[in-house]
Amino acid sequence: MAAKNSEKLKTSENDLNMSIKLKSQIKADLILKNPLITASGTCGNGKALADFYDINQLGAFTTKGITVEAQPGNQSPRIAETAAGIINSIGLENPGIDNFIKKVLPETKNYSLPILANISGYSQADFLTLASKLEKRKELAGIEVNLSCPNIKGGGMVFGTAPEKVYQITKKVREIYSGYIIVKLTPNITDITETALAAEKGGADAVAMINTLSAMKIDIDQQKPVLANTFGGLSGPAVKPVAVKMVYQSYKKLSIPILGLGGVSSGRDVIEFMLAGAAAVEIGTINMIEPTAGLRIIAEIKEYLIKHQIKNLSTIIGAAH
Amino acid sequence: MAAKNSEKLKTSENDLNMSIKLKSQIKADLILKNPLITASGTCGNGKALADFYDINQLGAFTTKGITVEAQPGNQSPRIAETAAGIINSIGLENPGIDNFIKKVLPETKNYSLPILANISGYSQADFLTLASKLEKRKELAGIEVNLSCPNIKGGGMVFGTAPEKVYQITKKVREIYSGYIIVKLTPNITDITETALAAEKGGADAVAMINTLSAMKIDIDQQKPVLANTFGGLSGPAVKPVAVKMVYQSYKKLSIPILGLGGVSSGRDVIEFMLAGAAAVEIGTINMIEPTAGLRIIAEIKEYLIKHQIKNLSTIIGAAH
């Protein structure tokens, strides 16, 4: 196709503009060189992935979810495979905010791409503690407030399904934290546009959708759940159609940018989310299967832009409406 | 495995009891020779499937969703493929209740298995009309009240997410209809146990979960939704982990039987749903790909029972708790 039309081609790889400006409601915008952001928890804190390629080629990097105290995470098994998907119940294993600041953040200084810290809490107070400890951390471009982790008991999920709670936490975090704020939403809800609007009203700069779908798998020979934690979160290609729908459904209702995620595995998937209305896209599960997926996906986006003679990637945002 | 242990085997195929008694709250129980029920809309009204095998070998047959008036259904395309799943937006194409009674029901007389009529409405009144027209129809063992179809505007889905509505409709239908009543629930909800409990309280004999997950796919070359209807419902193996979780989560809270469905494609999947708490299982999408799937699945359940030396299939219901 590309070859056949090559005489007519005007836009070549050098002309392409893949950069994305993520607008802020009141603070500074976040500029990404391309729309690819790593999804929290699927890329560690960068080091392991950096063994495979220069991750500075990505748009931004999101760290593994951090809580106030160190967490050992859930018992094993923590992962189960399903049709075109996986269920995880890692349970937010992390060294706690103080160790994160002391040990993890300094390592991110080697990277030139924007770093986002993903934070999770067991109470409203937790989120405020985390936000205040991260305020003014120069290493960070912003924070992703995870109001949607399904793997901690009585925790994130409860906030994430009540619009008032989402509004309150976002508002309080906004008062404390001056960098870019992304609120990450759960899909385990009747109408995600309600929590998305609550986040916007609370002052979020952007929302990220979706976190994982609540799910489980049973070992039929042992007649018990595969995951030690019984339930976990479904991610990967299987959930993409649900995620794209939620982005599409939210796009016209929101005035802040949407980060789309859930099953992105190819450049085609990135384009699909952007056409639905995502300003940028996070890549999660695919990194676990193909560590260099980010590079391939960037190349595939370029191919698409050249094939369709689109110079500015950002012009396709919401174009399927 | 089976071969190696063959000396020790006590339970052989002839000893197996696969029958399932679906209890009724106040009327007659529904007895199935095995737990396999066809899922509405994926098996037509039996004739096409009967070309491939004797469908009387199944536990029960559910007809394509019926509305009061005839419906032409949605525009084409009505189907899109996703990773290990499909999205459909058929839009309840059907000849209307009167033609159903006149033309479809008489044909089901040739079958010896229990027939369930799946009914959908655009208003509460619709459901009552449908229930009263089907009351005393000798051809039917019961009805499946679809409070969850995501493909009709302002219709089923709205009821299906409000527990009070589910309660009311179920109660009214129960007053009118004396056969077995199954209420089919939507997974597009924050907490499915609330609607499940509402159905139970309203007098449903059983609940069926899940209908399809709201979803979409975008054609990136045409930059528009694949489905003419924009949104559709996701089914197939991709959704199974979500469905199993909902059955598991509901099992201990309900005292009426649960029919589990969503992605069942093998005997292993049937066992997984039953261990989670399903008394019986519906098979949908797999029939579209493998018309004789029902036969294979029954054989696979038998294999499992023999391998594990389980005589009565019904003893495994909820055993993973």
Place this chain on the structure above:
Amino acid sequence: MFRVIANKEVGPNIFQLVLKFDNLKQVPQPGQFFNLKISQNESLDPLLRRPLSVFDFEATEKRLEFVYRVVGKGTRILARTKVGNKLDLIGPLGNPFSLAQKDKELNLIGGGMGIAPLYYLAKKLKASQPKVYLGTASKAELKFFESKFKHLGLEYQLAAVEEKLDIKGTALDLWLTNLQKKPDFVYCCGPEKLLAAVEKHCLEKNIAGEISVEKRMGCGIGVCLSCSCQTKLDENKNKRACVEGPVFAMGEVVLSGC
């Protein structure tokens, strides 16, 4: 049980798939299709089968042929299937072209991959010496089909949009250009636009005929209603492209919505 005997590129992104079968429950008729499973072993992705029209069939040699264009994931995977592999097919399915048109003036019009089912049809209609009009985007896409129709010994004309053959243009242009003598019966298969234009012309000129429509299919066996076509008689009365079609009489179903 179907075994791959050949699966080779016969044009740009166009493949000929030759299968050997053990037995078929029915002899496939021109216009019928098979539904091919794409995923191998226990893989659940891609999930749906892919419908392909019978390109050729030889009962004695137990040979069944398809010609397909690689357009997406399913056909890409199919194109990598190796000789010797087994394939899972359901069929023959659908309503075939009617063949009771002997000794009449017949036209066969095929556009793009719509040419595929016309070869087997032409073979069956050979005694009536139908006139064949074939059009594709490029000359390269026609090459394989031309060689096959030439071998049949039928009168055929070719058009390509990008290069001049008999004419430069579409199958429709080609047919209209050659339409001196009014045919008795027209068979047409190809893009919706071609079907609609040919049908319009035939209905106006009172020429009988059949078209084969291409609808997205879920099951191919009539159970899911993914492939419904609205009939012209009654907007509530639909017909399934997989059972009542894919071959319909001209004027039977609404084409725009198809």
Place this chain on the structure above:
Amino acid sequence: MFRVIANKEVGPNIFQLVLKFDNLKQVPQPGQFFNLKISQNESLDPLLRRPLSVFDFEATEKRLEFVYRVVGKGTRILARTKVGNKLDLIGPLGNPFSLAQKDKELNLIGGGMGIAPLYYLAKKLKASQPKVYLGTASKAELKFFESKFKHLGLEYQLAAVEEKLDIKGTALDLWLTNLQKKPDFVYCCGPEKLLAAVEKHCLEKNIAGEISVEKRMGCGIGVCLSCSCQTKLDENKNKRACVEGPVFAMGEVVLSGC
């Protein structure tokens, strides 16, 4: 790029997979593993890779071998992979066995498929003439491994749970039966129960050693924390079986939760 040279059943449901590679970024060490992609072409199911330990490696012949048991969907599909096919592998991954144990009294204990990584280890430790103790359920499962260890010229003993070989019992029983002289270093790989029992014994008797643990893995490269093992020192300080393991020093990680 890895090409399948052989993939044959060498025991009941046990397969030997021999691959030829173009180049490797690192020479695999005993105890390390590769993560194999199971789905072919563009299929997204099964999604995850499957970890397999290096069974044998020959740099000059560019040959890499695995031995695996068919237990589920992934290994069933792998077992149907044909000679000539290409496979997508990531590796070598993980922390290998330490080899600086020359001229000491070494014991290698392998239970079930835990035997697989011990062959390559034994080859590397051959000069030290380690004593090898292998146990499986049945004699048939040991046959292939026996032939390989015999060929190496090492002293080995065999146990099967279902039949009497050197003894009737597990690899643990076999090792304990033969434990007259206290070894300097013990390597163990196999079911969790075996690892725990051998570790307990070694810690009590003050014998140093290493175990290879088998954890469900998401990524195999350290990014997802699916494979975390609690360390004995600090319950909040976990180690990843895919990076800090799968080989751990005895007493390093909590085995029960593993």
